[in-house]
Amino acid sequence: MIERDGLGMPEFADVLTAEARIAPYIHRTPVMTSSMLDAMAGAQLFFKCENLQKAGAFKVRGASNAVFGLNDRDAARGVATHSSGNHALSLAYAAGRRGIPCHVVMPRTAPEAKKDAVRGYGGQITECEPSTSSREAALAEVVARTGAEFVHPYNDPRVIAGQATCSKELLAQVQGLETVVAPIGGGGMISGCCLTMSGLAPGVEVIAGEPAQADDAARSFRAGHIIADDAPETVADGLKVPLKELTWRFVQGGVADVLTVPEAAIVEAMKLIWKRMKLVVEPSSAVALAAILGHPERFRGRRVGVILTGGNVDLDRLPWMK
Amino acid sequence: MIERDGLGMPEFADVLTAEARIAPYIHRTPVMTSSMLDAMAGAQLFFKCENLQKAGAFKVRGASNAVFGLNDRDAARGVATHSSGNHALSLAYAAGRRGIPCHVVMPRTAPEAKKDAVRGYGGQITECEPSTSSREAALAEVVARTGAEFVHPYNDPRVIAGQATCSKELLAQVQGLETVVAPIGGGGMISGCCLTMSGLAPGVEVIAGEPAQADDAARSFRAGHIIADDAPETVADGLKVPLKELTWRFVQGGVADVLTVPEAAIVEAMKLIWKRMKLVVEPSSAVALAAILGHPERFRGRRVGVILTGGNVDLDRLPWMK
Numbered sequence: 001m002i003e004r005d006g007l008g009m010p011e012f013a014d015v016l017t018a019e020a021r022i023a024p025y026i027h028r029t030p031v032m033t034s035s036m037l038d039a040m041a042g043a044q045l046f047f048k049c050e051n052l053q054k055a056g057a058f059k060v061r062g063a064s065n066a067v068f069g070l071n072d073r074d075a076a077r078g079v080a081t082h083s084s085g086n087h088a089l090s091l092a093y094a095a096g097r098r099g100i101p102c103h104v105v106m107p108r109t110a111p112e113a114k115k116d117a118v119r120g121y122g123g124q125i126t127e128c129e130p131s132t133s134s135r136e137a138a139l140a141e142v143v144a145r146t147g148a149e150f151v152h153p154y155n156d157p158r159v160i161a162g163q164a165t166c167s168k169e170l171l172a173q174v175q176g177l178e179t180v181v182a183p184i185g186g187g188g189m190i191s192g193c194c195l196t197m198s199g200l201a202p203g204v205e206v207i208a209g210e211p212a213q214a215d216d217a218a219r220s221f222r223a224g225h226i227i228a229d230d231a232p233e234t235v236a237d238g239l240k241v242p243l244k245e246l247t248w249r250f251v252q253g254g255v256a257d258v259l260t261v262p263e264a265a266i267v268e269a270m271k272l273i274w275k276r277m278k279l280v281v282e283p284s285s286a287v288a289l290a291a292i293l294g295h296p297e298r299f300r301g302r303r304v305g306v307i308l309t310g311g312n313v314d315l316d317r318l319p320w321m322k
Numbered sequence: 323m324i325e326r327d328g329l330g331m332p333e334f335a336d337v338l339t340a341e342a343r344i345a346p347y348i349h350r351t352p353v354m355t356s357s358m359l360d361a362m363a364g365a366q367l368f369f370k371c372e373n374l375q376k377a378g379a380f381k382v383r384g385a386s387n388a389v390f391g392l393n394d395r396d397a398a399r400g401v402a403t404h405s406s407g408n409h410a411l412s413l414a415y416a417a418g419r420r421g422i423p424c425h426v427v428m429p430r431t432a433p434e435a436k437k438d439a440v441r442g443y444g445g446q447i448t449e450c451e452p453s454t455s456s457r458e459a460a461l462a463e464v465v466a467r468t469g470a471e472f473v474h475p476y477n478d479p480r481v482i483a484g485q486a487t488c489s490k491e492l493l494a495q496v497q498g499l500e501t502v503v504a505p506i507g508g509g510g511m512i513s514g515c516c517l518t519m520s521g522l523a524p525g526v527e528v529i530a531g532e533p534a535q536a537d538d539a540a541r542s543f544r545a546g547h548i549i550a551d552d553a554p555e556t557v558a559d560g561l562k563v564p565l566k567e568l569t570w571r572f573v574q575g576g577v578a579d580v581l582t583v584p585e586a587a588i589v590e591a592m593k594l595i596w597k598r599m600k601l602v603v604e605p606s607s608a609v610a611l612a613a614i615l616g617h618p619e620r621f622r623g624r625r626v627g628v629i630l631t632g633g634n635v636d637l638d639r640l641p642w643m644k
Contacts, residue, residue, distance in 0.1 A: 014519040030352065032374075051352075051600045065474035271637055278373045311600035315593055321643060 003310030012199030014161035015168060015192075016224045022064040022162060025097050029053050029166075031173045036276045041292050043299040047273075050166060051311030055093040055121065057086035058166050058189060058309050059153070065162030066151040067094035075100050077147035082128075082139050084110045084118075086310050087153035087236055092123030101304060103148050105138045113314060154188030155244035163192030170305045171196065177204055179299065182307035183287035184208035184217045184258065184282045185239035189309060194254025205256040207290030207298070211236045211266060217243055218258040221251060235263055235319045238284035238310065259298070261290040267319045269293060273308070282313040331568060334521030336483035337490060337514075344386040344484060347419050351375050351488075353495045358598045363614050365621040368496045369595075372488060373603045373633025377415040377443065379408035380488050380511060380631050381475070387484030388473040389416035397422050399469035399630070404450075404461050406432045406440075407560055408632050409475035414445030425470050427460045435636060455503055476510030477566035485514030487540025492627050493518065499526055503620065504629035505609035506530035506539045506580065507561035509569030511631060527578040531613030533558045533588060539565055540580040543573060557641045560606035560632065581620070583612040589641045591615060595630070604635040 004053045029049045037045055048059035054232045067079055078101030081091050095102035106115060107130035115125055128138035143150055152159065166189070167180060180197070182189045193206045210217050214232035220243055228242035245250060251258075261269075268285035273279055285308045292299050292306065351371045359367055372380035389401060399491035400423030403413050410426045417424035426445045428437060429452035437447055451459035465472055474481065488511070489502060502519070506512045515528045532539050542565055550564035565573060573580075583591075592608035595601055607630045614621050614628065 056600065245609060274602050274637055278378065280596050280600040315596055315640075316642065317636075318640075320638065 001212050009075045009249060010157035010159045010161040010195060011249070012195060014157065014197065015164040015195060017119045018061070018065040018161040019165045019168060022061060022165065025064045025068070025094065026054050026060055027052065028169055031170065032277060032279070034276050037272065041299060042296055043292065043301060044175070044303045045292070045306050046170070046304065047277065047308050048166060048170045049279065049308050051279060051285060051308050054087070054193040054311075055089045055313040056310055057090060058163060058307070060090040060093055061085040061165050062156070062162030062188060063087065063090035063151065064094040064097070065096050065098070066156065066158040067091070069158055070149060074149055078102060079151050080139060080142050080146070080148035081105070081151050081153065082135050083153050084114050086312055088118050088123060089121050089312065091151055092118055092121035093192070096122040103142045103146060104155040105135055107135070110177065111205050117312075153241070154186035154191070155246050157246065159188055160191045160195060160246060160250070164195040165192075167193040167196040167305070168306065171200055174303070174305060176200070176303050177305050178302045179205045179207060180307070181207045181209055181288040181292060183236065183239055183284050183309055184210050184251070185284065185319030186241040187217065187243045187251055189307060190255060191247045191250035194250040198254060206254055207257045207291070208251070210258055210260050211239055211287060212260040212262050214240050215260045217251060218260050221255065221258045223228065224252070229281065236266055236284040236287050238282065239287065247294060257298070259291040259295050261287060261294050265290040265294055270275065271320065279308065280311045280313065281308050282310050283319060285309045285311070330479050331571060332479035332483040334516060334517060336479065337486040337517060337521065340383070340387040340483040341490060342488045343390050344383060344487065347386045347390070347416065348376050348382055348466050349374065350491055350551050353492065354599060354601070359594065359611070362620060364618055365614065365623060366625045367614070368499070368626065369487060369490070369599065369628045369630050370492045371601065371630050373601060373607060373630050377408070377411045377630070378632055378634040380485060380629070381408040381414060382412035382415055383537070384478070384481030384484030384510060385409065385412035385473065386416040386419070388478065388480040389413070389420050389422070392471060393479055396471055399471065400424060400470070401473050402427070402464050402470035403460060403473050403475065404428070404457050405475050406436050408634055410440050410445060411634070412441050413473055414440055414443035416442040423468070423470065425464045425468060427457055427464060429457070430432050439634070466616075475563070476508035476513070477568050479568065481510055482513045482517060482568060482572070485510045486517040488513040488629065489518040489627070490522065493522055493526075496625070496627060498625050499523070499627050500624045501527045501529060502627040502629070503529045503531055503610040503614060505558065505561055505606050505631055506532050506573070507606065508563040509539065509565045509573055511629060512577060513569045513572035516572040519578060528576055529578055529613070530573070530580045531609040532580055532582050533561055534582040534610060536562050537582045539573060540582050541582045542570065543577065558588055558609050559607040560604065561609065565613050579620070581617050583609060583611040583616050587612040587616055593642065601630065602633045602635065603630050604632050605641060607631045607633070
C-alpha cells in the first residue's frame with residue numbers, strides 16, 4: 001500500500017484536476033500494437049505513444065500541470081528547473097504556452113544540440129559547472145533573482161499527478177489491461193502509474209523496467225530504502241537519476257517488481273520498435289519492451305500496457321552507429 | 323481528363339470493390355499532423371501514415387487486392403513478381419494471408435537483408451542475374467513451371483485500384499482537402515490518387531513529387547509521352563522505376579504537376595519527419611514533403627494531404643550515416 005499521509009504526496013483527485021487543466025496543451029496520444037512484437041513476447045502489448053506527445057515526451061504532462069496550476073502572480077515570475085533533458089524542453093514548452101519565463105540551469109558542458117532544443121522552446125539557459133554543488137548554487141541564484149517557481153523533474157506532487165494522466169488515458173483506451181510496464185529513472189512516470197491504479201484499477205500490476213547499469217531503483221526496491229548511485233552510465237540517458245522521497249514512496253508501496261535489462265537488450269528493443277512499429281523512440285523508452293522480452297514468463301498471455309516515454313534522440317548519434 | 327476506354331484501365335467502381343475485399347488484411351492507417359511542419363510549410367499538412375501499414379508500405383493494398391481477387395483455382399497456383407522492394411514484401415504478406423505460394427524473382431546481388439525480409443513474409447525467392455533480360459527469363463520460367471499469376475508492381479489495374487483505397491481513406495479522414503501530394507516512381511500510388519479523385523473529389527489537385535535525379539515522370543509529363551531512364555541513381559530507391567502504359571495514362575490525365583527535388587532535400591525532409599513527427603519513413607516517403615518545402619508558393623495556406631508511402635529502411639545504413 002502507498003501511504004498517503006506523507007507531506008506533499010499527490011492524491012488521485014489531483015490526477016483528475018491535472019487532466020482537466022492540461023487537456024488544452026497536450027495530445028491524447030494514440031495506443032499502437034504490433035502483431036510481430038506480440039508474437040515475440042507471447043503477450044498482447046499495447047504501446048502508449050508518448051513519443052508522439054508535445055515536446056516529444058510524457059514529461060510535458062507534469063510540467064504543464066505545474067505551470068498552469070500557478071496563480072497569476074506567481075506565474076508572472078516564471079518557472080525554473082535544472083535538467084538537460086525532456087523535463088527542460090517540457091517546462092519551456094508549457095511556460096511558452098502560458099507566456100511566462102522559463103529558466104533552465106544546464107552544465108556548460110552539455111551538448112549544444114540540447115541547449116538549442118531548450119532555446120527552441122523558448123527556455124532561457126543559465127550555465128553552471130558540471131557538478132551538483134555548482135548546479136544547486138546556480139539554481140538558487142536564479143530563483144532568488146527572479147522569484148521563479150522551482151519545478152523538480154519528478155519529486156514534485158504536481159509533476160507526479162500530471163504524469164499520472166498518461167496511464168489514466170491508457171486505461172480508458174485499452175479494455176482489460178492486466179499489467180503496465182514503464183521505464184524507471186527518477187520514478188515520475190512509475191509514480192504516476194501507481195497513483196492512477198490506486199484510484200481506478202488496483203488490480204492492474206505496475207512493473208518498472210530499469211537498465212542493469214543504473215539499477216538503483218531495483219536495489220532500493222529490494223533493500224527497502226533509497227539507494228542512490230553517483231554517476232551511472234547507460235545508453236538510456238533519461239534514467240540515470242535516483243529516486244527521491246515522493247517517488248520512492250510510490251515505488252515501495254505500488255510497484256510489483258523492478259526488472260533490470262542489459263545495455264545490449266535496450267538497444268535491441270529500441271531497434272525493434274523502430275523497425276517493426278516505425279516509431280522513433282529514445283533509448284529510455286525501449287527499456288520497458290526490453291524488460292518484457294527479457295522476462296517473458298512474467299508476461300506470457302497477459303494484456304500489457306507499455307509506456308513509450310519519449311522520442312527525443314539525436315539522429316546523428318544513434319546507439320548502433322559506430 | 324483520364325481516358326477510361328483504354329484496355330485494362332481500372333474504374334472507380336473497382337476501388338469500392340477493392341476496399342471491401344482488402345479490409346480484413348490491411349490497416350486503416352492514421353492521419354497525423356505536426357504544428358512545427360505546418361509552420362515551416364505555411365500550409366496545413368495531413369500525413370497519411372502508410373509507413374504504419376501492414377508490411378510497412380501502401381503496396382500491401384494493391385497486392386492484397388490482386389491476391390484476394392483471384393478465384394480459388396488460379397489462387398492455388400500462387401502469385402509471382404519481380405521486385406526487391408515493398409511490392410515483394412507485400413505480395414508475400416498477402417499470399418501468406420491467403421495461404422498460397424508467392425514467387426519472387428530477385429537479382430542474386432540484392433542485399434541479403436532484403437532477401438531475408440521477403441523470406442520472413444513467406445516469399446520463395448528465385449535468383450536471377452542483375453539484368454533485365456535475366457529477370458524476365460527467370461520470371462517467365464517461374465510462371466511457366468508453376469502457373470503462378472504474375473502481379474506487376476504497378477502496371478496492373480488490380481494493383482492501381484488497391485492503391486486507390488489509400489487516398490479514399492484520406493478523403494474520409496480529412497475534411498476540406500484541397501491538394502494531395504505523393505511521391506512518384508512507377509506511378510501506382512499517384513494513379514490511385516487520380517482514380518479516387520476522379521470518382522469522389524475532382525476538385526482536389528493531385529501533385530507528384532519526384533527526385534530530380536530520377537525525373538523521368540516529370541520529363542514524361544512535360545513531353546507528353548513516356549520517357550524511361552536506364553538506371554537512375556537516387557537515395558529514394560523505391561522511385562527508380564519508369565512509368566508504364568496504365569500509370570502514364572493517369573499521370574497524363576489526372577496529375578496537376580510533377581515537382582522535382584534534389585537529393586539533399588529528400589534526406590533533409592526524411593530527417594524532419596523522423597525528428598518532428600517521430601515516424602520512421604523511408605527516403606521515398608520523404609519526397610512528397612521535400613516537394614512541398616521546396617515549392618512553398620504552390621501550397622501556401624492550403625489543406626494538403628501528404629502520403630507517407632512506407633517505412634522500410636535499413637537502420638544500419640541511413641542516408642546520413644557516413
